[in-house]
Amino acid sequence: MNAPVPELEARAARCAARLREADDLLLTSHIDADGLTSAGVATTALERAGIAHDVAFEKQLDRSAIERYAEAGYDTVFFTDYGSGQLDVITEYDAFDPVVADHHQPADAETEYHVNPLLEGLDGGSELSGAGAAYCVARALGAEDERVDNRDLAALAVVGAVGDMQTVEGELVGANAGIVEEGVDAGVLAVGKDLAVFGTQTRALPKLLAYASDVPIPGITGDRNGALRFLDGLDADCREDGEWKTWAELTVEDRRTVVSALVQRAIRTGVDPEEVESLVGTTYTLTEEEPGTELRDASEFSTLLNATARYERADVGLAVCTGDRGEALREAHELLREHRRTLATGVNVVREVGVTRAEHVQWFHVGDRLPETVVGIVAGMAMGEDDVDAGVPVIAFANKEAADAEDVEGEAVKVSMRGTPRLVERGLDLSAVAREASRAVGGDGGGHEVAAGATVPKGREEAFVAAADAAVGDQLET
Ligand SMILES: [Mn+2]
Structure with a gap:
């Protein structure tokens, strides 16, 4: 009765039981829409269950953050929307028990308290988000009594899934659809056509x-x-x-x-x-x-x-x-x-720097004129504007702040790539493109099928375009 995702019920129950036993609990989550809703779901459920806790957020869960948690004296740390991929590092520290609700690829290490769709054969990209995984734990924490069963938190879980671009042809599917159903039953969600x-x-x-x-x-x-x-x-x-x-x-x-x-x-x-x-x-x-x-x-x-x-x-x-x-x-x-x-400024900048068309992709470089954090969105918005073809993936480059470029030596450039759901249907996988093309030029990258990013050394932009162009050509051909 407390299991929106039956496959994850046993894992969620173990997590909930461990959280109830915590003396000194830290909840930590990723800073993005899915991470924030994950934390919203988790903190509300913990509060309702009377479990005191602190809350922390990270842009990236790296070793220094994990070390900080270990040194702070928590006996339990609840990771949401990240943690699975860092379990190898996390389990190096004996100071706390990790409880993880995530949907990213797990590292080669385990914890007893781990909710992740990928561990049970569900798709972590389209069937359950971090907020959905946190929701499974929240439902396990909730009482049988329907006044405090936490089904009202389904609304936040859905915001997280939508924010993580989990819709398939415009619709939430799989475990996400089960959460939608609970939200509708609880009276907090309505599904419509519009x-x-x-x-x-x-x-x-x-x-x-x-x-x-x-x-x-x-x-x-x-x-x-x-x-x-x-x-x-x-x-x-x-x-x-x-x-x-x-x-x-x-x-x-x-x-x-x-x-x-x-x-x-x-x-x-x-x-x-x-x-x-x-x-x-x-x-x-x-x-x-x-x-x-x-x-x-x-x-x-x-x-x-x-x-x-x-x-x-x-x-x-x-x-x-x-x-x-x-x-x-x-x-x-x-x-x-x-x-x-x-x-709004960004779309004008794109117009001014101009878009160059390769065979299977198009690209532009804003240099220092836009913060690298918004270039990806600007690329998405520019698609369909006058000189940007909406039927071809866009690659956008922006110079990185020197202090942020940890992944590559010397000066670095941030790459953002955007496609459309229609291109994905035809075989586009920008996550693979970002990975392959960035490695080919000495950088690093990854992401989702429809949107991906990379960091590459400055001066290697055109080589990246060439590699990405070939990779996209291969994908759309088959
Ligand atoms: Mn997420």
């Missing part, structure tokens, strides 16, 4: 349509004036007091009008029927949150959290996850606004 573009809760309509690049529609995508004319030509109330509405503010009737007009326009302009179908997708609504706020939509919620993570304000992100709708939410909004300003 326009499958980002920003439905918060973006003004012309911007919403112009920036949606997953299914490029001629005359609308990447064309704010075109989107404006399109909307003005519809028999729908798209404005209120002269101001454009957001998608969430439209009536159900008007939404239908806009979607059917979009579909007609797409068909008329020769967009592939299968792509037209994917204009409508699955949405996850957090029903307890205020309509018209980011928190209402799982995807937008995760973006808000990522904004706090990007500025290393895990304290703000966690507070939002645990229910602070006052000061922390205001701060998170400010960070997101700041982030969006940087992104």
Whole structure:
């Protein structure tokens, strides 16, 4: 009854039992949307179970962090959204018992207290996220009594999965789908069909349509004036007091009008029927949150959290996850606004530095003009803009701050690569491309099929492009 993922039930129960015995517990988690929601799930469940604990966050769980925990005198350390890959190092220290809820590839070492989908034959990339693994432990910590069974935390687990890009063709599957079901039963989640573009809760309509690049529609995508004319030509109330509405503010009737007009326009302009179908997708609504706020939509919620993570304000992100709708939410909004300003600048920078087309990839180099932490997102946003082909993976380069470049000798360049779900369906795996191409030039890289990153020595950028071009060519051919 307390097992959203039956395969992991026994492991989650062992973790919960160990956590109950802890005298001095530290909860530590990764700083990103999935890591923050993992911590949100874990800290709430621990608090409800009356288990006192400290909380720490790391950008990267390295030896120095683990050593710090060992020296601090904790007898138990609960790792969420990381820990599996570092178990070989973690188990070198006898000072504490590690409890791990993660979904990354485990290192060659074990702990008795370890929840990870990969240990039971589930996919850690698409079936369960770090927040999902933490949720399994939270459910095991919860009492049988449905007032404190922790099923309400399914909403956060879903935000984590969406934030870690675990959707398959726009939908959560496998163990994630089981968690969705529990959230729906608990009354905290609703699953719906809606326009499958980002920003439905918060973006003004012309911007919403112009920036949606997953299914490029001629005359609308990447064309704010075109989107404006399109909307003005519809028999729908798209404005209120002269101001454009957001998608969430439209009536159900008007939404239908806009979607059917979009579909007609797409068909008329020769967009592939299968792509037209994917204009409508699955949405996850957090029903307890205020309509018209980011928190209402799982995807937008995760973006808000990522904004706090990007500025290393895990304290703000966690507070939002645990229910602070006052000061922390205001701060998170400010960070997101700041982030969006940087992104808007970023798209202009891409235009100015120019995009170079290779055979199977396209690339640009921003040098020092953008922080390397946002270049990947800018690359994704640029796809579908005037001079960036949405059907070809993008490689973006940015100079790294000298102090950050630990992976390579001398000056380093950060590489971010972005594809689309459609390219992944055709065989694209940017994680493999990042790994192979970076090793070929003396760097290091990895990531996901649709988005990956690497660090390479300065001056080796074009060699990296050549290696990546060949690798992508091979993948898309077969
Ligand atoms: Mn994760």
